[in-house]
Amino acid sequence: MQSFITQSNFFHGHNPEEIAKTYGTPVYVYNEDILRARMRSIATAITKYPYRASFSIKANTNIHILKIALSEGCNCDAMSIGEIQMALRAGFPCDRIFFVANNVGADEMQFAIDHNIMTSCDSLAQLELYGTLNPGGRVAVRINPGIGAGHHEKVLTGGKKTKFGISEEFIPRIFEIAKKYNLTIAGINQQIGSLIMDPQPYLDAVSNLLRIALQFKNLEFIDFGGGFGVPYHKLDDEPDFPMQDFRQRIEPLLDAFVEKYGSVPMFYSEPGRFCVADGGVILGRVHATKHNAGKTYVGTDVGMNVLVRPSMYDSWHDIEVIRHGDVVARDNMVLQTVTGNICESGDILAHDRILPKMQSGDLICVLDAGAYGWCMASTYNSRPRPAEILICTDGTIKVIRRRETIEDLFGLF
Numbered sequence: 001m002q003s004f005i006t007q008s009n010f011f012h013g014h015n016p017e018e019i020a021k022t023y024g025t026p027v028y029v030y031n032e033d034i035l036r037a038r039m040r041s042i043a044t045a046i047t048k049y050p051y052r053a054s055f056s057i058k059a060n061t062n063i064h065i066l067k068i069a070l071s072e073g074c075n076c077d078a079m080s081i082g083e084i085q086m087a088l089r090a091g092f093p094c095d096r097i098f099f100v101a102n103n104v105g106a107d108e109m110q111f112a113i114d115h116n117i118m119t120s121c122d123s124l125a126q127l128e129l130y131g132t133l134n135p136g137g138r139v140a141v142r143i144n145p146g147i148g149a150g151h152h153e154k155v156l157t158g159g160k161k162t163k164f165g166i167s168e169e170f171i172p173r174i175f176e177i178a179k180k181y182n183l184t185i186a187g188i189n190q191q192i193g194s195l196i197m198d199p200q201p202y203l204d205a206v207s208n209l210l211r212i213a214l215q216f217k218n219l220e221f222i223d224f225g226g227g228f229g230v231p232y233h234k235l236d237d238e239p240d241f242p243m244q245d246f247r248q249r250i251e252p253l254l255d256a257f258v259e260k261y262g263s264v265p266m267f268y269s270e271p272g273r274f275c276v277a278d279g280g281v282i283l284g285r286v287h288a289t290k291h292n293a294g295k296t297y298v299g300t301d302v303g304m305n306v307l308v309r310p311s312m313y314d315s316w317h318d319i320e321v322i323r324h325g326d327v328v329a330r331d332n333m334v335l336q337t338v339t340g341n342i343c344e345s346g347d348i349l350a351h352d353r354i355l356p357k358m359q360s361g362d363l364i365c366v367l368d369a370g371a372y373g374w375c376m377a378s379t380y381n382s383r384p385r386p387a388e389i390l391i392c393t394d395g396t397i398k399v400i401r402r403r404e405t406i407e408d409l410f411g412l413f
């Protein structure tokens with residue numbers, strides 16, 4: 001693909017240079033149509049049985065984006081009181097929020113209990129805590145299925161080497177604790193990892209969790225977790241996650257389970273990245289170029305404070321270059337290393353990347369930044385965090401989070 005921006009009409013006819021001048025750089029820009037299409041696609045991944053996609057708020061906590069997820073029929077899952085509060089503020093009713101707790105204190109668990117929010121316990125110790133706080137309650141447990149999948153060791157959330165979930169061998173202890181506190185185990189959940197492009201490992205994990213589910217009686221729900229990927233190498237024509245194929249292949253697994261189990265629980269997925277990744281980009285400005293020891297460096301204002309994924313996970317983000325408002329054709333390409341403006345040698349957005357030759361004043365458009373972008377941004381080097389703007393379906397532009405100011409930083413002292 002020559003240009004994702006052009007092909008998707010990402011800016012809805014607005015000139016990106018005008019956007020950059022009006023809202024400043026760096027700026028997160030979202031496209032409502034793309035967000036909605038992604039959310040709709042995963043929200044209808046299973047149609048034969050009761051099913052909902054729970055948008056995993058951790059991927060993008062902007063309240064305006066949560067409202068879009070709600071309007072597309074998603075539930076949501078939250079990892080903290082902060083995320084629960086965001087969901088509540090966006091309008092999610094308590095019974096459509098799932099608290100996937102990990103090593104939380106009694107106060108955090110009590111908050112969920114007080115709001116009647118279904119909570120998943122990640123360990124036997126957390127289940128004990130839940131039992132002491134809410135005897136007789138309904139609760140879920142997170143299973144560590146013993147398998148993981150994903151793009152980087154740091155995003156594997158299932159399998160023998162991760163901190164998450166309760167191993168299958170401890171299921172008898174779950175029942176003992178449940179009995180002790182008169183708890184109903186209403187649901188089980190899992191999460192095997194992130195950025196899964198091939199349905200097979202996810203489907204294997206579904207089969208495995210359904211096998212484990214047979215050990216639990218009267219489950220109200222089974223949550224298979226998120227992890228669905230989007231192509232981060234779009235410009236090299238990486239194919240999309242084959243959702244249609246996935247839909248067809250998951251159904252027989254559910255058919256077989258329902259027949260054995262004798263009742264039909266609610267099924268959930270927990271997609272984060274899939275819902276928001278390619279509905280968001282970052283516009284940044286090139287401020288300097290230079291040569292050092294045979295390398296060409298392009299210095300921009302998209303540092304690791306704005307997008308940490310490349311520094312943290314060595315993640316790839318496609319980059320398009322915009323000059324005077326137009327996407328620069330990918331023909332006169334040279335090897336360049338694109339960096340940010342943070343005082344860290346690891347502050348590199350793209351190592352030795354073949355890109356159109358850049359110059360000061362150009363804009364870069366960093367693709368697929370809608371997931372784990374702003375929500376992982378920081379104020380490192382005392383740089384206020386960027387604004388977020390939404391290009392709405394009707395073409396209007398809405399500021400959905402204002403740019404932070406230095407005054408905001410002072411305000412905490």
Ligand SMILES: Cc1ncc(COP(=O)(O)O)c(C=O)c1O
Pocket residue numbers: 056059077100157190191193194195225226227228270271272273274
């Ligand atoms: C428990 C849980 N649910 C959902 C997600 C969302 O994952 P993804 O963004 O890959 O869909 C994560 C991410 O790690 C997670 O830990």
